Amino acid sequence: MTANTLVNSKLVCVALNDKAQLAALDATFNDAPYKKPPTQPVLYYKPRNTWSVDGAEVEWAKDFDGNDVAAMAVGASLGVVIGKETCRVSAEDALNYVGGYTIVSDFSLPEESYYRPDIKGKCLDTSAPVGPEIVAADQIANPGTLSVSISVNGEQKSVFELANMERSVAELISTISRIMTLQPGEIIAVGFAGDRVAVAKGDKIEASIEGVGTLNNTLGGA
Amino acid sequence: MRHARIVFDGRELDIDIDANDRITTSEGEVLDVALDSDQITWLPPVKAPGTIFALGINYADHATELAFEPPKEPLVFIKHANTLTGHKQVSYRPDGIEYQHYECELVAVIGKTGKNIKREDALDYVAGYTVCNDFAIRDYLENYYRPNLRVKSRDSLLPMGPWIVDTADIPNANALKLTTTVNGKLTQDGTTKDMIFDVPFVIEYLSKIMTLNPGDMICTGTPHGIVDCQPGDTIVCSIENVCSLETRMVSEQEYYGDKY
Numbered sequence: 001m002t003a004n005t006l007v008n009s010k011l012v013c014v015a016l017n018d019k020a021q022l023a024a025l026d027a028t029f030n031d032a033p034y035k036k037p038p039t040q041p042v043l044y045y046k047p048r049n050t051w052s053v054d055g056a057e058v059e060w061a062k063d064f065d066g067n068d069v070a071a072m073a074v075g076a077s078l079g080v081v082i083g084k085e086t087c088r089v090s091a092e093d094a095l096n097y098v099g100g101y102t103i104v105s106d107f108s109l110p111e112e113s114y115y116r117p118d119i120k121g122k123c124l125d126t127s128a129p130v131g132p133e134i135v136a137a138d139q140i141a142n143p144g145t146l147s148v149s150i151s152v153n154g155e156q157k158s159v160f161e162l163a164n165m166e167r168s169v170a171e172l173i174s175t176i177s178r179i180m181t182l183q184p185g186e187i188i189a190v191g192f193a194g195d196r197v198a199v200a201k202g203d204k205i206e207a208s209i210e211g212v213g214t215l216n217n218t219l220g221g222a
Numbered sequence: 223m224r225h226a227r228i229v230f231d232g233r234e235l236d237i238d239i240d241a242n243d244r245i246t247t248s249e250g251e252v253l254d255v256a257l258d259s260d261q262i263t264w265l266p267p268v269k270a271p272g273t274i275f276a277l278g279i280n281y282a283d284h285a286t287e288l289a290f291e292p293p294k295e296p297l298v299f300i301k302h303a304n305t306l307t308g309h310k311q312v313s314y315r316p317d318g319i320e321y322q323h324y325e326c327e328l329v330a331v332i333g334k335t336g337k338n339i340k341r342e343d344a345l346d347y348v349a350g351y352t353v354c355n356d357f358a359i360r361d362y363l364e365n366y367y368r369p370n371l372r373v374k375s376r377d378s379l380l381p382m383g384p385w386i387v388d389t390a391d392i393p394n395a396n397a398l399k400l401t402t403t404v405n406g407k408l409t410q411d412g413t414t415k416d417m418i419f420d421v422p423f424v425i426e427y428l429s430k431i432m433t434l435n436p437g438d439m440i441c442t443g444t445p446h447g448i449v450d451c452q453p454g455d456t457i458v459c460s461i462e463n464v465c466s467l468e469t470r471m472v473s474e475q476e477y478y479g480d481k482y
Contacts, residue, residue, distance in 0.1 A: 010302050016366070034365045043371040045300045047273040049432045064430050066338075087481045117299040117367045123432045125337070180304045180375050 005051040006081075006102060006130045008185025013077065013106060013122075013192075014172060015042040015114060017165050021194020033115040041167055041175055042114060046106065046128040046189075052217070054131035058107045060201050060221025061124045068221055071110050074199050075192030076148050076207035076215070078162060079104040080169055081134050086182040094173035097182075100134040101143060103215040104189035105207045111196060130187065132213045140211060143169045143190075150197050151206040160193035167191075224465075225350065226385035227308075229263040230255065236269065239385060264309035267352050267383045268331055272437035274301040274380070275428060276327075276356055278369055280443025281416050296419045296427055299369055301356075301441075304377050309384035312470050313357055314477035315453050316376070322451055324469075325356040325444035326402045326459035328395060328414050330421045331386055332438040339429040344422035347434065350386040351395060353467045354441050355459045357451075378477060380441075381459075381469045392463060396420050399462040400445060404455055412445030414461065 016022060016038060029037040052058065061069045083099025106128060109121035140146070143162065150158040167175070169190050176188060199205060202222025208214040224239040236248040245253040255261055278297040279290050307313065315322050333349025357379040362372040392398075396417055402410035419427070424440055451457060453473040460466040475482045 010304075012371075036365070038364055038366045040362075040364060040370070040372055042366040043375075044367050045302070045371075047300055047432075049273070049435065062430075088478065114366050115368065116297060117369075119298045119300070119428075120431055123300075125433050179372050180302070181377050183304075 002052045002056065002126070004053055006053070006134055007051045007187050009183055010186040011046045011051065011104065011128060011130070011189065012176060012186070013044050013046060013104070013189040014167070015044060015192070017041065017167055017191035018160065018194035019164050019166050022166055024194065041172055043176070044117065044122060047123055049125050050123060050128035052126045052129040054129060054215050055217070056126065056129055057218050057220045058129065059124065059126045060219055061109065069109060072199050072219070073108060073110045073196035074150060074205055075106045075196045076150050077104045077106065077189035077192050078143060078146055078148060078169070078209060078212070079130055080143070080173065080188045080190055082182045082184055082186045083137065084184055086173065086177045089174055089177050091170045091174040094170040094177070095137070097173060098137045099184060100136050101140050101212050102130055102134045102187070103132070103148070103207050103209055103212055104187065105129045105205065105215055105217060106189065106192065107199070129215055129217045131215050135212050146209050146211070148193070149208050151208070152197060152199060152203050154204070157197045158193045158195065160191070162191065165191040223388050223391070224385040226267050226383065227265040227269055229265065230261060234265070264311070264384045266306040266308050267386045268437055268439060270437045271303040271306060271439070272435050274305070274439045274441065276301055276374065276441040277419065277424065277443040280418050281412065281445040282418060283412070283416060283446035293418070296424055298428065299374055301375055301380060305375060305380035307378045307381050309381070310468050311381060312472045312477060313355070313378045313381055314472050314474050315451065316359060317474045319359055319361040321360040323358055323360070323448040324402055324451060324457050324459060325358060325448065326400055326410055326461070327354050327356050327441045327444050328398065328400070328461055328464065329354045329382060330440045330442065332434050332440070333436055335433060335435050337429050337433045339425050339434070341422040341426040344425035345389055347425060348389045348421065349436070350388045351392050351464050352383055352386045353459055353461050353465050354380055354382040355457065355467055355469055356380055356441050356444070381467055383465065383467055385465055387464050398464065401460050402447065403458045404449060404451060409449045410445065410447030412447065416445055417442055
């Protein structure tokens, strides 16, 4: 864990929140092991050992034999920073509990299955840079109109319009706050483009949201 | 030695408990109170909780009970401090569900930072052991990152404690009787010897993926013998030589009060 992380106590990420990705996977959701499409937001944690900051190097992961893994990927999301204790709030009230916004990059092994918690893929040290700063909530009139882009070595690789999220920021805060009481400084990464971006050792990654900033990180291992 | 956190006489205290059940605070003050006194409010025993790792289907007989093949590698999921509560506290049953069960589990508390820890060195990284009750709500299971957060990340559904026993005082963590009672009736009767992946294995496994830090916890799964629990039930999860953890179930409305 980086000492100056912007995250307090918890970073919750939402998978499968890109409508296009859901449509593309729809045919597989009725097969094993899923058997049924998801009825609820698909959530995972990036635990504290993953938290990092703008400008930091992201470690290239090792496999269980201690060798460098063959492939890694990155997704980027709007990070919703909780401003005050949030317990069982309605979607109508949810945005009143937001203290600010930031950017979360989620470096991981390529997403292959959503069946079991992806500890091996998602819990890598330094794999969740958050930043560059927290922009006050009142600076962002409607988070649902933002767009998240990822560039690798200066070339744009991905653009995700948050209007294409299956569930909105407000809906997610409400649903999650009925599972767990959220505390100030906890962050929800509300949605990633379904197509994660492949990265290589030494790549420079920029995740940007207009009005929120640009989060810069470099892959290690080069 | 045992270590706990309590509220006593309006003060939040870190305490040590010796073999004669004598309580000494971290300031060296001896408290004149019995361990079973109602004057003690038990807090979750880990002072600065980090990442909580929990294992699913880590007992062969429980895997059969749930109609699963025993796993070839640990099934690990993550929980956070919002789920924690202490001994003799309450956990809630959500409205409108059919099946919520306890899971009595041995917990290893990490005491030292480490990465790529070898199995034979793993216990050097364990500060001690405690007991948790990793409640699950089967109605909410979905096959996405299963067991999903809606099942396993709810407020109050990970009672833990009452205390941590030093690692050195438990020479073999895989030879301990593990039992649960509901309203005094024995419903789970197992032993930690039937664990599939033991604590040293799991520490080696996790630390190949990530750095473990002091305050992280590993909840090692539960054996056969799970039953539905209702508001009003008192559940006691016990592991021999470690501790007994008592929890009272309440309704969702009683738990959340004004926020319901």
